[in-house]
Amino acid sequence: MTVTDPALDSVASALEMDKVESHLHPEGSFDLADHPVPTGREEIWRFTPLKRLRGLHQDAPLGPTGLEVQVDAAAGVQVEQVPADSPVRGSSGLVPTDRVSARAWHAAGQATVVRVPAEAVVPGATVVTHRGQGVDGATAGHAVIVAEKFSKSTVVLRFEGSAVLADNVEIVVEDGAELTVVSLQDWADDAVHHSTQHARVGRDASLKHVSVSFGGDVVRHDATAEYAGPGGSVEMLGLYFADAGQHIEHRLFVDHTAPHTRSNVVYKGALQGEGAHAVWIGNVLIRKVAEGIETYEENRNLVLTDGCQADSVPNLEIETGEIEGAGHASAIGRFDDNQLFYLRSRGVEEDEARRLVVHGFFHELIRKIDVPEIEAKLTETVEAELEKNVLKAF
Amino acid sequence: MSTLEIKDLHVSVDTEDGPKEILKGVTLTIKDGETHAIMGPNGSGKSTLAYSVAGHPKYTVTSGSVLLDGEDVLAMSVDERARAGLFLAMQYPVEVPGVSVANFLRTAKTAIDGEAPKLRTWVKDVNAALERVDLDPTFSSRSVNEGFSGGEKKRHEIAQLELLAPKVAILDETDSGLDIDALKVVSEGVNRFTAQGDKGVLLITHYTRILRYIKPDFVHVFVAGRIAEQGGPELADQLEAEGYDKYTKAAV
Numbered sequence: 001m002t003v004t005d006p007a008l009d010s011v012a013s014a015l016e017m018d019k020v021e022s023h024l025h026p027e028g029s030f031d032l033a034d035h036p037v038p039t040g041r042e043e044i045w046r047f048t049p050l051k052r053l054r055g056l057h058q059d060a061p062l063g064p065t066g067l068e069v070q071v072d073a074a075a076g077v078q079v080e081q082v083p084a085d086s087p088v089r090g091s092s093g094l095v096p097t098d099r100v101s102a103r104a105w106h107a108a109g110q111a112t113v114v115r116v117p118a119e120a121v122v123p124g125a126t127v128v129t130h131r132g133q134g135v136d137g138a139t140a141g142h143a144v145i146v147a148e149k150f151s152k153s154t155v156v157l158r159f160e161g162s163a164v165l166a167d168n169v170e171i172v173v174e175d176g177a178e179l180t181v182v183s184l185q186d187w188a189d190d191a192v193h194h195s196t197q198h199a200r201v202g203r204d205a206s207l208k209h210v211s212v213s214f215g216g217d218v219v220r221h222d223a224t225a226e227y228a229g230p231g232g233s234v235e236m237l238g239l240y241f242a243d244a245g246q247h248i249e250h251r252l253f254v255d256h257t258a259p260h261t262r263s264n265v266v267y268k269g270a271l272q273g274e275g276a277h278a279v280w281i282g283n284v285l286i287r288k289v290a291e292g293i294e295t296y297e298e299n300r301n302l303v304l305t306d307g308c309q310a311d312s313v314p315n316l317e318i319e320t321g322e323i324e325g326a327g328h329a330s331a332i333g334r335f336d337d338n339q340l341f342y343l344r345s346r347g348v349e350e351d352e353a354r355r356l357v358v359h360g361f362f363h364e365l366i367r368k369i370d371v372p373e374i375e376a377k378l379t380e381t382v383e384a385e386l387e388k389n390v391l392k393a394f
Numbered sequence: 395m396s397t398l399e400i401k402d403l404h405v406s407v408d409t410e411d412g413p414k415e416i417l418k419g420v421t422l423t424i425k426d427g428e429t430h431a432i433m434g435p436n437g438s439g440k441s442t443l444a445y446s447v448a449g450h451p452k453y454t455v456t457s458g459s460v461l462l463d464g465e466d467v468l469a470m471s472v473d474e475r476a477r478a479g480l481f482l483a484m485q486y487p488v489e490v491p492g493v494s495v496a497n498f499l500r501t502a503k504t505a506i507d508g509e510a511p512k513l514r515t516w517v518k519d520v521n522a523a524l525e526r527v528d529l530d531p532t533f534s535s536r537s538v539n540e541g542f543s544g545g546e547k548k549r550h551e552i553a554q555l556e557l558l559a560p561k562v563a564i565l566d567e568t569d570s571g572l573d574i575d576a577l578k579v580v581s582e583g584v585n586r587f588t589a590q591g592d593k594g595v596l597l598i599t600h601y602t603r604i605l606r607y608i609k610p611d612f613v614h615v616f617v618a619g620r621i622a623e624q625g626g627p628e629l630a631d632q633l634e635a636e637g638y639d640k641y642t643k644a645a646v
Contacts, residue, residue: 337451342488345448346502346558347476356501360492360537 024253024283024317028095032106035099044098047279047311049247052218054164054192056100056138062107066139066163068131069112074124077153078115088113088144092170093226094198101196101222104166107140114155116179118148125154125182125373132163135190141167147179147205154180154371162188171199173207175229180208182371186381187215189246195221201261203229210369211267213240213248214381220249227258236265238280239365239378241385242308244273252297253283256290265297268365270358271308272388280330282314286323294324301332302361355386395463396479396561396594398424398447403458405439405446413454416442418619420458424562424594431597431605431630434616435638440598441485443616444566448482449475462562477506479561483551483568490538495550496520498538499557506558523553526586528579545576552583562594563587569604581607602634617641 026044029035037058038045050057071079082088089111096102114126128143145155157169173179185193193216201207213219225234234254242248254263269278280299301310314328335357343353359382366378405417416439424430434440446453447460449472460467462478470478490498499520504510511519521531527549539547548568555563565584569577581604587593588608597608605613605627613629615622615638622641623629 336488338488339490341450341472342484342490343498343502344472345476345482345484346498346554347473347505348501349473349505350471352501352505353473356493356498357490360490363492364537 024285024315025255026097028097030096030102030105032099032102035096035102038099044251047249048220049218052192052247053100053194054135054138056103056164056166056192056194060138060164062103062138062140062166064107064109064140066133066137067141067165068133070129070131072127072129074122074126074153076117076120076122077126078117079126079128080113081110082113083110084108084142086111086113088146089142089170091144091146092172092198092200094168094170094196096168096196098196098222100166100194101168104140104142104168104196108142108168111142111144114143114145116147116151116153116177118174119150120148120153121151122153125156125371127156127158127373129158129160130163132159132161132165132187132191135162135164135192138164138166141165143167144170144172145179145181146172147174147177149174150176152178154182154373156182156184156371156373158184158186159191159193160186160188162190164192166194167196169195169197171197171207171209173199173201173205173232175202175205177202177205179206180210180371182210182212182369182374183221184374185211185213185216185219187219189215189217191216191219193219197221197223199223199225199234201225201227201232201234204231206233206235208235208237210371211236211238211250212374212378214385216246216248218247220247220251222251222253224253224255225263226255227261230258230260232258233262234264236263236267237365237369238267238269239362239369240267240269240278241382242269242271242276242278243385243388245275247277247279249279251281251283253285254295256284256286256293256295259290260292261290262293263295263297266365266368267299268302268362269300269310270302270304270361270385271310272304272385274307276308277310279311280313282328284316284326284328286316286318286320286326288319291320291322292324295326297328299330300361302358303332303334304358358382358386396426396592397463398480398562398594398596399459399461400447401459401461403443403446403460404456405442405453406456407442407453415456416453416619417446420619420621422614422621424596426592426594427588428612429588429595429597429608429610430612430614431599431610432614432616433599433602433630433633435642436600438616439619440616441566444482444564444596444598447564448472448480473505476560481555481558481560481563483548483555483563483565485567485570487539487547487551489540491540493538494535495538496534499554502554502558519557523556526556527553527583529553544571545573548572548580549576549583552580555587556583561592562596564596564598566598567600569599569601577604578607584608602630605630615641617644
């Protein structure tokens, strides 16, 4: 991390700001040679079905053209393509910590930059839709979202169709800015998507990062956040629905690099069908410097049928006790028989009772996401997913 | 008409050591407009009776019958029993996160009546029912039972009793854990229900306190899975004075 304030610089070494002996804090590198082809035994790869990554983790050529991009910018928001050597790339502090991210970094020929001007309060969302054109070739992508000082805005990245995609998404939330970023993976069944999303959150800035995954064969998202100053706040929300044969993996890392920062992570998913696999790794590191912070992370999985697997691993590493609070919760469960009994004892048929319970499970999360542009879509998709199994399997 | 006939009901639950019989032959008939109180010590099987009549999957009926107006209740699914006119007010109402009270009540009413209630009158009905049990109208937008106090949960059960208008209501220790004010509110709700004339009530309780507010026509003493004695309201007074000792000793 770069420390520019000289006063901070002098204490940085005392506080071991730069190096932390922590498995939660892997050394990143832009040099591909530092990222050998994974075998699947590595901690960061142990849950991922490498064979189904279509060579993204090996040397499959990455082209720039596998996706059609459509931009629907909200008023005042600038969206442009910049060449790969633009200094805006890397401005979030992103340093690839795995081979796919490093390969995508080098292969991306350009970057999509979404810039919200300083102090702009933007109504409505900027939507960048990526339409995959097929799984014959793999694609590298790069996007940078910059919310300048004191701006307030929402950016939605939408992914549809079929594609094999490795991308890096950088999010820069400058001091006092308020930004919502939604990454909506509504892929076709054969898509493979490995995404690395890194955010730097400025002083008193707040970021709401939302990841929604419905489709795809393998979808793996690594979302990380660090703080550039005190008072920053990060909320990470996730909603996923893993169907038969689908692998959906989220690896989150909130690095509390500044005092009085906050993070709140809530990921909820449902699994249904043979071979549905959901993985959630929630890492939080509270550094020595991060006094007075508050963090909470939560992952809940609702297993709707037999043959599913959910892995849920929260990790919390605390280097200072001078904090407001730190906690996590993780749960994997089936339908609660008592909930179903209660609803049915009021005359509600079993199907309807199940539907109510699942809707309830996701409802609060959808309300927290609070992006009107996608809310109807989320409710609709949850309903469509329920039709597949919940309402006929019993 | 609403008659609930329970005949020689035997019920067991699965335990680690195999099935264990909890109800050992219960016979009880609740006729139109009657209120029956079932009293008994902890572990006597009172709640098991309530839950097995409502159809909870944990309990297995091994023999006997339950008829509601002549219809075989045991052949019905849980929700069919409710639609046939049975209502169970639970001792520990279940939280259903993310499902609002309004949505829950409307869904239940629609299921029971076979058609959606008329929107205009329904909202009014819900608010009035909540108000009668001293629940603020904002309860409509809260998740079912989530974060409710013990008393609020019980009052919410009674509001459902009023709105869903069953034929027979089984109240499983609805009085337990209530302070005197909440007890009065709940009792008044039950009395409004029975005042309709053709309703049956099976009031299960551990304490005689609630019987000062709800007058039973019959009192049954439940011990070790059977009815040990029955009588009129005076039996409750006797229990108040003497406790269950003589019955529990007799059962051993």
